[in-house]
Amino acid sequence: MIRNLWNDLDGTFFPESALDYMPADRLREVQLQRLKAATALAYDRVPLFRERMDARGAKPGDVHRLEDVCLLPFSIKNDLRDKYPYGLFAVPMSEVVRLHASSGTTGKPIVVGYTAEDMEVWKQVIMRTLYAAGYSRGDVVQNMFGYGLFTGGLGLHSGIEGIGATVIPISGGNSERQVMVMKDFGVTAVCSTPSYFIHLIEVAAKLGIDFKRDLKVKRGVFGAEPWTDRMRQYIETASGIKAYDIYGLSEIIGPGVASECTCQSGLHVFEDHFLMEIVDPATLEPVPDGSEGELVITTLSKQAMPVIRYRTRDITAIEPRPCACGRNLRRIRRISRRSDDMFIIRGVNVYPSQIETALLRTEASLPHYQIVLTRKSGLDRMEVRVEVTGEMLSDRLSEMEGLQRRFARSIEQITSLHTDVTLVQPGTIPRSEGKARRVLDNRNEPV
Amino acid sequence: MKIRQISVFLENRPGRLSALCRTLADAGVNLSTLTLAETGEFGLLRLMTADPDKAKQVIEQAGYAATATEVVALQVPDRPGGLASVLRVLETHNISVEYMYAFAMRAGGDAVMVFRFDDMDRALAALQAAGVNVFTPVDLFGA
Structure with missing residues (x-):
């Protein structure tokens, strides 16, 4: 069923978006053809994939149907770190026109590369992302994702230019200037992390600027961190804009892997470029549509750095019903949490991302925190240490105690576990490579 | 006249206050007065000095969380x-x-006492109307 091939809001025809409405059987054909080529490329050019496939007795010629992807080996973030910097590249460096890098949880960063053709695909998927969220030529877009090695800023940038909108490459930070630019430049659309935009709503209020009355912003795409429907409601109510979820990761391409249309009911995966599977993170077996599991992606058109069955660690589910927008791209639900770092306390599964969500209910931006698990007389205890920043600080003890109670209460609401919240001085939580060690499990240590 | 007071977050652990005082001493900041309000776990050190902006900058650069508030003396x-x-x-x-x-x-x-009120502006007006002497920074810290 093709409802339309046109922009969801103003009825303009956008050829790039036509791919979103490709009939499902044709889409599967395209996927299969590209999967065969991607598997061959990875096998021929990337020693790691060749070794893994040989070890499993799998050959590129074994892929006859899309389901045969399960014959191929998985890859993980550590593979990219182990082959730092260029060990997974499938083309000579003379073909690589762009590098990006992201910091790992520990150790070296991971490096990703793009050929000119990859850059074109990246631009196309961002254009489709923006069209699906109602962006078009004539929009003035304030891009607040970080420019530089991070894929967010420059990734969105090319697509904004691609649709012929005006891009303001402002990057993140300097909140008062962000608000000034938003007002003075007549900004109509934004790209940001949700938490930073919530912070800007508060900054604007302090500056006496009424988002709805004084600003022209109508829509925004938000991503690069976990967020919740509650945060979306807050953004939309407080600023009067429409907020759309976007998803991506550097290892695959950056932003542009999946995005919401104006129906706001899950993220359409750009399946003509990315083959998705949802697997049980414990058994690695596929789960039925609608069931939660870990998102696994195989790149179908990446040339510089193809990845086969990459385990994203992001937990989601395939939305089995078709979307009201008429797109044939299947949807994933908002990423609910990560499959790693999970811990079990008093029989309850807890993810650090749940603690982050709880902290973000109280604070506009995520403070440094650490979860400390201890056991006393056979009883598990969870303590959450939160670093106090200048913005959180009050000169009144009662307010600081109130902050502590609010943190504890929202953690309890989300995890249904009682938590002791401890406020600590800035810089006291140990960091490795800039990212804090989130969970410190001391339960096996003698107390 | 309102005076800027700097509040610093300190964990209630041995050596934390002394480390902060050393930081201020090294930067040549003279503390005119300070008080510590504390719970079992943490404390808020409130301090006054001739140059509160410099003090706040020094404290923040040393990695502490600090905030400025207005009080009256x-x-x-x-x-x-x-x-x-x-x-x-x-x-x-x-x-x-x-x-x-x-x-x-x-x-x-006479004694000098530092106050923080819920409504600083109304408090100042009322105190001045009642003839209470409100000190200026020059009175307290010299020119």
């Missing part, structure tokens, strides 16, 4: 009922004291 007669007479002015105007502490210096024969 009042002349309180050093006799029985001296403080009561000042507080009565505020009570009449229904203004609450959020916290108060003594300044580490006397003015003539």
Whole structure:
């Protein structure tokens, strides 16, 4: 069923978006053809994939149907770190026109590369992302994702230019200037992390600027961190804009892997470029549509750095019903949490991302925190240490105690576990490579 | 006249206060007065100095969380009922004291006390109308 091939809001025809409405059987054909080529490329050019496939007795010629992807080996973030910097590249460096890098949880960063053709695909998927969220030529877009090695800023940038909108490459930070630019430049659309935009709503209020009355912003795409429907409601109510979820990761391409249309009911995966599977993170077996599991992606058109069955660690589910927008791209639900770092306390599964969500209910931006698990007389205890920043600080003890109670209460609401919240001085939580060690499990240590 | 006070978050652990004091000493910041409000786990150190902006910068650069607040320093007669007479002015105007502490210096024969009110502007107007002496930074820290 093709409802339309046109922009969801103003009825303009956008050829790039036509791919979103490709009939499902044709889409599967395209996927299969590209999967065969991607598997061959990875096998021929990337020693790691060749070794893994040989070890499993799998050959590129074994892929006859899309389901045969399960014959191929998985890859993980550590593979990219182990082959730092260029060990997974499938083309000579003379073909690589762009590098990006992201910091790992520990150790070296991971490096990703793009050929000119990859850059074109990246631009196309961002254009489709923006069209699906109602962006078009004539929009003035304030891009607040970080420019530089991070894929967010420059990734969105090319697509904004691609649709012929005006891009303001402002990057993140300097909140008062962000608000000034938003007002003075007549900004109509934004790209940001949700938490930073919530912070800007508060900054604007302090500056006496009424988002709805004084600003022209109508829509925004938000991503690069976990967020919740509650945060979306807050953004939309407080600023009067429409907020759309976007998803991506550097290892695959950056932003542009999946995005919401104006129906706001899950993220359409750009399946003509990315083959998705949802697997049980414990058994690695596929789960039925609608069931939660870990998102696994195989790149179908990446040339510089193809990845086969990459385990994203992001937990989601395939939305089995078709979307009201008429797109044939299947949807994933908002990423609910990560499959790693999970811990079990008093029989309850807890993810650090749940603690982050709880902290973000109280604070506009995520403070440094650490979860400390201890056991006393056979009883598990969870303590959450939160670093106090200048913005959180009050000169009144009662307010600081109130902050502590609010943190504890929202953690309890989300995890249904009682938590002791401890406020600590800035810089006291140990960091490795800039990212804090989130969970410190001391339960096996003698107390 | 309102005066800027700097509040610093400190964990309630041995050596934390002394480390902060060393930081300020190394930067040549002279503390005119300070007070520590604390729970079992953490404390808020409130301090006053001739150059609060510099003090805040030094403290933040050393990695502490700090915030600036406005307070007033009042002349309180050093006799029985001296403080009561000042507080009565505020009570009449229904203004609450959020916290108060003594300044580490006397003015003539009288005490100097630092106050934070829920409504600083109304408090100042009421105090001045009642003839209570409100100190300026020059009175406290010199020119």
